[in-house]
Amino acid sequence: MNWKKEMLHQHPIFDDYYYNDKTHEIYCEYLDKVIIPTKHHSGYMVFIAEDFVESKTKSYRVHRFIMECLLGREIKEGYVVNHIDGDKTNNLPSNLEEITYSENTKHAYANELAKGKKGEENSQAKLSEEEAKRIPELRKEGMSVRHIAELYGVSVKSIYSILSGKRWKHLVKE
Structure with missing residues (x-):
């Protein structure tokens, strides 16, 4: 060569x-x-x-x-x-x-070569998709945020994050 x-x-x-x-x-x-x-x-x-x-x-x-x-x-x-x-x-x-x-x-x-895992696929998730979907419904029914947090064993901040669309936002769009 x-x-x-x-x-x-x-x-x-x-x-x-x-x-x-x-x-x-x-x-x-x-x-x-x-x-x-x-x-x-x-x-x-x-x-x-x-x-x-x-x-x-x-x-x-x-x-x-x-x-x-x-x-x-x-x-x-x-x-x-x-x-x-x-x-x-x-x-x-x-x-x-x-x-x-x-x-x-x-x-x-x-550069969108990697994407974060959503919902239950995320290893940090403490709720199932069904639980996350139920939270806004419980709030509409009049349950307090504190009570919902206690019910699911998560923080009040987590509930507010779901209700505001900061967390589990892919469910909110449905």
């Missing part, structure tokens, strides 16, 4: 593997071939990197591998590699950034 060394970035751990800036390919010097990644069920592109001296293998996500090659080090602890455009298969360096877990989560929600 005709690989120009000045365009290659060596991986900091798997030193037989390189990322090529010009062709955007991963090359294994030991095998003298381009590594073809596959799409994992998570949506990320992955490949198996092998340490030929220690006979160890590791499944590598391509975006992490590329970023580690470009940085010349492993990803810092507490950090992840984010796909700026949200496309898990777009592993061009201009689409990758090393950010904190918190920043990554905020990015995912801001």
